[in-house]
Amino acid sequence: MITFSIIFFVLALLVYLWPTLSIYFYLKRILEGIPNYFLFNLRISHYLNKYRKHTKINKGQPGPLYFFWFFSIAISAILVILGILLLLIR
Numbered sequence: 792m793i794t795f796s797i798i799f800f801v802l803a804l805l806v807y808l809w810p811t812l813s814i815y816f817y818l819k820r821i822l823e824g825i826p827n828y829f830l831f832n833l834r835i836s837h838y839l840n841k842y843r844k845h846t847k848i849n850k851g852q853p854g855p856l857y858f859f860w861f862f863s864i865a866i867s868a869i870l871v872i873l874g875i876l877l878l879l880i881r
Contacts, residue, residue, distance in 0.1 A: 792881040799874035
């Protein structure tokens with residue numbers, strides 16, 4: 792059961808990292824003054840808002856990564872909860 796928990800935790804991390812890295816590289820390419828990835832994650836709501844505003848100005852609607860980030864947070868939370876439950880029932 793510990794192996795499955797580790798797999799769920801790693802999957803949760805990967806599901807979170809994919810849209811976050813995509814938003815980070817998009818903003819790094821478009822805007823100046825984007826900090827390193829660690830500091831970016833500390834203020835993710837601020838940079839997520841910048842991404843939404845920038846894509847809304849350019850395309851007329853928020854970019855797809857904006858909604859995908861919220862979806863990935865929900866999936867990551869579910870995977871972490873499943874991993875914890877598997878650790879508890881072993």
